[in-house]
Amino acid sequence: MVSDVRRFGEIDSTNTWLLAEARRGAAEGLVAVADHQRAGRGRLDRRWESPPGAALLASILLRPELLPGALHLATAIVALSAVEACARTAGVEVGIKWPNDLVVDDAKLAGILAEADPSAPGGPPGSVAVVVGIGLNIASPGPTAASWQATCLEELAAAGRGAAVPSRDELLSVLLGELERRRPDLDTEAGRGQLAGELRRRCVTLGRAVRVELSNEVLIGRAADLTDDGRLLVETDVGRREVAAGDVVHLRPPVDA
Numbered sequence: 351m352v353s354d355v356r357r358f359g360e361i362d363s364t365n366t367w368l369l370a371e372a373r374r375g376a377a378e379g380l381v382a383v384a385d386h387q388r389a390g391r392g393r394l395d396r397r398w399e400s401p402p403g404a405a406l407l408a409s410i411l412l413r414p415e416l417l418p419g420a421l422h423l424a425t426a427i428v429a430l431s432a433v434e435a436c437a438r439t440a441g442v443e444v445g446i447k448w449p450n451d452l453v454v455d456d457a458k459l460a461g462i463l464a465e466a467d468p469s470a471p472g473g474p475p476g477s478v479a480v481v482v483g484i485g486l487n488i489a490s491p492g493p494t495a496a497s498w499q500a501t502c503l504e505e506l507a508a509a510g511r512g513a514a515v516p517s518r519d520e521l522l523s524v525l526l527g528e529l530e531r532r533r534p535d536l537d538t539e540a541g542r543g544q545l546a547g548e549l550r551r552r553c554v555t556l557g558r559a560v561r562v563e564l565s566n567e568v569l570i571g572r573a574a575d576l577t578d579d580g581r582l583l584v585e586t587d588v589g590r591r592e593v594a595a596g597d598v599v600h601l602r603p604p605v606d607a
């Protein structure tokens with residue numbers, strides 16, 4: 351995957367722009383990066399706001415040949431690449447909160463919004479256009495919600511939790527390099543198995559007591575495992591449930607602490 355990076359001072363949303371390009375047949379590897387978004391979007395129709403220049407705001411177009419049930423792995427390679435970029439440029443150990451938040455001690459450092467359009471033309475037969483957007487807080491904690499707190503790399507460094515505060519360009523360049531290295535894994539069963547294993551190791555939700563907010567119900571239980579295509583397995587009082595999408599709250603204390 352060779353990246354073609356387009357830079358914007360200001361834009362409505364890098365995801366919105368890249369989805370429109372995907373629908374015009376843009377190739378995998380097109381990347382949109384912005385200093386500021388006027389209408390940044392988060393998961394579940396939330397807004398995603400950060401002051402100009404304070405966060406890495408980037409979206410990447412992938413066109414993997416994956417079955418719809420396995421598309422989460424396309425998001426996972428971006429999450430894992432961002433974890434590695436934080437470790438290498440900032441010296442910060444970051445975990446993945448299912449499905450795709452980057453957290454440090456349960457405070458949200460980055461959010462990822464993946465949007466697929468199976469009808470977007472271009473790409474090899476059987477491929478799906480997936481735009482994966484990341485907002486990674488550097489100089490200012492990003493959006494918060496009732497159920498989570500946020501942090502940023504500057505705050506972590508000030509608390510002695512990191513060796514340095516990287517620039518947005520440094521972070522992006524390591525992230526894209528990692529993504530290029532991992533991208534072939536999506537194309538083979540062995541590679542996908544490896545990705546799933548890495549995701550399990552990085553997923554700080556596993557083993558925790560969780561509340562999972564689904565569109566029409568709330569599950570309370572213990573996050574037991576991930577399936578090989580990235581679904582969350584939750585053990586509840588009435589049995590095991592497989593969750594493809596939802597909002598997770600880590601409850602304290604962990605069930606088996």
Ligand code: BTN
Binds near residue numbers: 366451461485
């Ligand atoms: C979330 O945690 O809800 C996901 C947040 C994703 C934000 C990023 S910022 C770059 C890209 N463009 C957007 O409009 N959203 C994503």
